[in-house]
Amino acid sequence: MPKVLVSDPIDQVGIDILSQVAQVDVKTGLPAEELIKIVPEYDAMMIRSETKVTKEIIEAATQLKIIGRAGVGVDNVDVPAATRKGIVVVNSPEGNTIAAAEHALAMMLSLSRHIPEANQSVKNNKWDRKRFVGTEVYKKTLGIVGLGKIGSHVAAVAKAMGMKLLAYDPFISIERADQIGCRLVDLDILFREADYITLHIPKTPETTHIIGTESIAKMKPTARIINCARGGIIDEIALLQALREGKIAGAALDVFEKEPLGESELRSLGKEVILTPHLGASTAEAQVNVAVDVAEQIRDVLLGLPARSAVNIPGLHPDALQTLRPYLQLAETLGNMVGQLAGGRVESLNIRLQGDLANNQSQPVVVAALKGLLSQALRERVNYVNASIEAKERGIHVIETRDADVRDYSGSLQLSAKGALGEHSVTGALLGDNEIRITSVDEFPVNVDPTQHMLFTLHRDMPGIIGRIGSLLGSFNVNIASMQVGRKIVRGDAVMVLSLDDPLPDGILAEIIKVPGIKDAYTVTL
Ligand SMILES: NC(=O)C1=CN([C@@H]2O[C@H](COP(=O)(O)OP(=O)(O)OC[C@H]3O[C@@H](n4cnc5c(N)ncnc54)[C@H](O)[C@@H]3O)[C@@H](O)[C@H]2O)C=CC1
Numbered sequence: 184m185p186k187v188l189v190s191d192p193i194d195q196v197g198i199d200i201l202s203q204v205a206q207v208d209v210k211t212g213l214p215a216e217e218l219i220k221i222v223p224e225y226d227a228m229m230i231r232s233e234t235k236v237t238k239e240i241i242e243a244a245t246q247l248k249i250i251g252r253a254g255v256g257v258d259n260v261d262v263p264a265a266t267r268k269g270i271v272v273v274n275s276p277e278g279n280t281i282a283a284a285e286h287a288l289a290m291m292l293s294l295s296r297h298i299p300e301a302n303q304s305v306k307n308n309k310w311d312r313k314r315f316v317g318t319e320v321y322k323k324t325l326g327i328v329g330l331g332k333i334g335s336h337v338a339a340v341a342k343a344m345g346m347k348l349l350a351y352d353p354f355i356s357i358e359r360a361d362q363i364g365c366r367l368v369d370l371d372i373l374f375r376e377a378d379y380i381t382l383h384i385p386k387t388p389e390t391t392h393i394i395g396t397e398s399i400a401k402m403k404p405t406a407r408i409i410n411c412a413r414g415g416i417i418d419e420i421a422l423l424q425a426l427r428e429g430k431i432a433g434a435a436l437d438v439f440e441k442e443p444l445g446e447s448e449l450r451s452l453g454k455e456v457i458l459t460p461h462l463g464a465s466t467a468e469a470q471v472n473v474a475v476d477v478a479e480q481i482r483d484v485l486l487g488l489p490a491r492s493a494v495n496i497p498g499l500h501p502d503a504l505q506t507l508r509p510y511l512q513l514a515e516t517l518g519n520m521v522g523q524l525a526g527g528r529v530e531s532l533n534i535r536l537q538g539d540l541a542n543n544q545s546q547p548v549v550v551a552a553l554k555g556l557l558s559q560a561l562r563e564r565v566n567y568v569n570a571s572i573e574a575k576e577r578g579i580h581v582i583e584t585r586d587a588d589v590r591d592y593s594g595s596l597q598l599s600a601k602g603a604l605g606e607h608s609v610t611g612a613l614l615g616d617n618e619i620r621i622t623s624v625d626e627f628p629v630n631v632d633p634t635q636h637m638l639f640t641l642h643r644d645m646p647g648i649i650g651r652i653g654s655l656l657g658s659f660n661v662n663i664a665s666m667q668v669g670r671k672i673v674r675g676d677a678v679m680v681l682s683l684d685d686p687l688p689d690g691i692l693a694e695i696i697k698v699p700g701i702k703d704a705y706t707v708t709l
């Protein structure tokens with residue numbers, strides 16, 4: 184039975200799902216050294232934000248297949264290291280959207296009405312109403328940085344509260360922002376005009392310290408900042424100084440440059456600052472959502488099924504995946520075949536997606552072709568996660584072309600690879616029952632059912648040649664299952680594709696090439 188390590192607190196519903204297929208060990212709060220020691224035992228890890236899955240932990244893992252992050256941000260996982268090792272990283276992109284958005288809105292209202300301090304004051308037996316006069320959010324301007332899932336929900340609620348909405352998101356269209364009721368502006372305008380600024384972006388090199396001394400200098404002295412996204416998007420030292428000097432009116436932070444927040448002068452500030460311990464996703468509903476979402480994906484991957492929200496392989500809706508699955512098999516077979524025809528050391532792979540395959544959902548087909556191409560060299564080390572990165576590291580130049588007008592079959596795929604034995608191409612399609620057919624080799628039309636052992640020849644189309652090859656194979660006790668010849672003109676060049684019941688013995692290729700009229704011969708083993 185596979186083993187799953189749950190190293191952060193996860194809702195029981197997730198543990199129950201995993202327990203159907205695996206032994207589940209819940210060990211929370213382990214130091215990194217302990218994780219490095221025990222990770223070789225595990226096939227899967229399930230985490231929230233506390234566990235940092237570092238390169239060292241990933242390198243120590245010997246059978247880890249999947250890391251499941253019960254939440255959105257995967258910045259606590261070294262995704263490139265996982266990818267290189269072929270480990271799938273999955274998350275729950277939507278499970279805590281509402282929780283995080285509501286936390287940001289709660290922070291905004293709490294800042295406006297000083298709720299945490301007022302509450303503390305009453306609990307301290309005071310009745311101080313003057314100190315806690317607040318401001319309304321109605322008709323104020325909210326600047327939303329990052330108009331994705333959480334930012335959009337914040338926008339919808341803020342709009343209902345009568346706020347004016349500005350947004351900055353370089354990856355969102357004006358039409359989408361219009362639909363949400365936001366005016367898309369550049370960051371400079373947002374900083375200058377907003378009364379409240381709420382951050383809903385991932386932490387990346389571009390977004391690190393996007394709020395710092397320079398940006399704060401552009402803000403209104405009445406501005407309030409809310410960060411329920413990631414620590415480090417705000418420069419905490421610059422923020423502290425700005426709050427002390429009254430350059431802005433307040434800040435509400437759920438996330439910090441270092442978590443848990445250690446010694447920090449932010450703690451010493453008054454009602455202008457609200458701090459929560461990374462609670463954005465901490466609602467009962469969100470924790471059930473993310474636990475189910477991620478546990479189901481871990482279960483599926485352990486059962487050999489694809490994950491629906493992998494961050495390091497092309498994601499696909501399950502329905503789309505169902506349609507694409509036979510094409511993935513086709514692409515892998517063709518990739519494997521063309522890699523062998525090209526003789527390894529492939530420099531370039533041209534992938535031509537034709538007919539229905541020319542749509543944008545077919546990216547995984549490209550990955551499958553690369554997986555097939557590299558499978559001779561890397562065997563089980565290559566998978567859907569690391570195929571693209573392995574191809575890149577080997578310097579394989581991948582060119583994709585899409586042609587929806589080629590309609591010989593509903594969808595077909597042509598791969599051309601240039602390697603040690605020159606440039607070769609194979610085209611394949613699926614028959615009605617999803618059976619794979621090779622429909623051309625080096626542009627010569629054929630109709631071949633690929634089998635484990637195959638022989639390809641390039642020869643002159645002339646009488647007697649097929650018989651000679653047949654006799655030669657017979658003399659080596661190799662049984663021919665089927666044979667196909669493809670030619671463009673009579674007595675010109677032709678290809679012969681033989682499916683064999685037996686592997687070709689050593690030395691036979693050299694004999695085949697000696698047959699008069701044979702120009703080249705290749706073996707392929709699938
Ligand atoms: N405090 C908490 O507990 C939680 C925090 N989060 C964090 O909230 C953030 C947003 O999450 P979602 O809305 O689900 O993600 P999302 O992917 O739906 O949205 C992120 C948006 O940021 C935009 N973006 C990316 N780079 C940008 C840049 N340089 N400038 C401006 N916009 C940029 C993207 O175009 C996208 O629209 C993530 O960092 C996530 O980790 C999410 C859930 C809970």
Ligand SMILES: O=C(O)CCC(=O)C(=O)O
Nearest residue numbers: 231232253254255256464
């Ligand atoms: O697991 C948590 O509570 C943190 C959630 C979070 O930050 C995220 O989903 O990105």
